Amino acid sequence: MIRNILRRISMVLILMAALGIYAFADFGPKPSVVVEFENAGDQEYYVTLVAKEDKLGSPYSRVTAEDQPETDDIAIWNRLVAYEDPDGMVFAGNVQKLTGDGAYVWGYYPPSEFRVLIYFPDTDSFVESSEILEQYAFDSYYQMDFNDLPENWNDAVAAIPVTRKYNLLWQITAFLLRLAVTVAVECLLAVLFGFKGKRQMLLVLAVNCATQLAMNLLILDESVGLFVFYVLQYALIEVGVILAEGLVYCLALPKLATPEQNRNIHPIAFAFFGNVASFSLGFLLSNWFPMLFS
Numbered sequence: 121m122i123r124n125i126l127r128r129i130s131m132v133l134i135l136m137a138a139l140g141i142y143a144f145a146d147f148g149p150k151p152s153v154v155v156e157f158e159n160a161g162d163q164e165y166y167v168t169l170v171a172k173e174d175k176l177g178s179p180y181s182r183v184t185a186e187d188q189p190e191t192d193d194i195a196i197w198n199r200l201v202a203y204e205d206p207d208g209m210v211f212a213g214n215v216q217k218l219t220g221d222g223a224y225v226w227g228y229y230p231p232s233e234f235r236v237l238i239y240f241p242d243t244d245s246f247v248e249s250s251e252i253l254e255q256y257a258f259d260s261y262y263q264m265d266f267n268d269l270p271e272n273w274n275d276a277v278a279a280i281p282v283t284r285k286y287n288l289l290w291q292i293t294a295f296l297l298r299l300a301v302t303v304a305v306e307c308l309l310a311v312l313f314g315f316k317g318k319r320q321m322l323l324v325l326a327v328n329c330a331t332q333l334a335m336n337l338l339i340l341d342e343s344v345g346l347f348v349f350y351v352l353q354y355a356l357i358e359v360g361v362i363l364a365e366g367l368v369y370c371l372a373l374p375k376l377a378t379p380e381q382n383r384n385i386h387p388i389a390f391a392f393f394g395n396v397a398s399f400s401l402g403f404l405l406s407n408w409f410p411m412l413f414s
Contacts, residue, residue: 153262170237369390
């Protein structure tokens with residue numbers, strides 16, 4: 121009976137893995153750039169990112185005057201198309217209108233290198249970031265303060281600094297929530313595999329806390345930028361986690377099991393299916409609660 125249950129669970133988990141990988145490739149979280157603005161008053165302005173053509177991610181490309189505007193205000197669109205960046209960066213069409221303090225979000229494959237460009241229609245003036253920026257994480261957050269504008273900024277293109285904004289408290293909270301989901305899934309699977317002893321469950325808890333912490337420390341490396349690199353990095357780390365957990369379970373679980381349990385212990389299979397299940401559920405949840413994976 122136990123074998124039949126595990127066989128059915130295996131089939132479900134394999135299906136979940138396939139769905140999870142599909143969701144990861146197509147519907148899962150995508151890299152993003154978020155720029156928050158402070159002390160804007162009640163001004164109306166338009167924000168975009170300009171980049172060199174070889175730094176634009178698919179499906180974006182340089183926008184020309186002949187392209188169909190993605191805004192109702194053709195005059196604004198034409199001003200952004202005509203803007204000449206000193207470093208040869210170009211407008212790619214992703215523009216958002218803001219009033220007062222707010223945030224600009226490029227949430228689908230933003231350019232890997234870019235400059236923030238702001239247009240004020242009331243004064244026909246441009247403001248840009250003082251330096252070329254790079255994605256520093258899978259989700260990169262920046263902040264610009266309009267109090268940094270020079271007094272005569274209406275007379276020419278002004279440049280103001282950009283600071284990185286990283287919410288450490290939220291990152292810790294999101295990690296703990298993801299950890300809780302992972303531990304819950306793997307503890308449930310442990311019961312189905314017959315690991316019901318208190319010390320066995322504590323081992324599963326400790327191993328998952330350690331591997332999840334290691335995974336998050338590695339995957340938050342600032343070299344992560346393009347989505348394909350993120351996928352490859354995640355896949356390699358996930359394989360490493362499965363191997364590490366499998367090794368620990370092979371060495372420790374038999375010592376904590378009863379003679380009857382030892383005959384049915386499959387630590388490698390448990391490590392594999394446990395990670396498949398948490399991986400698949402995680403990417404399904406990322407569609408419903410993307411803020412937990414940013």
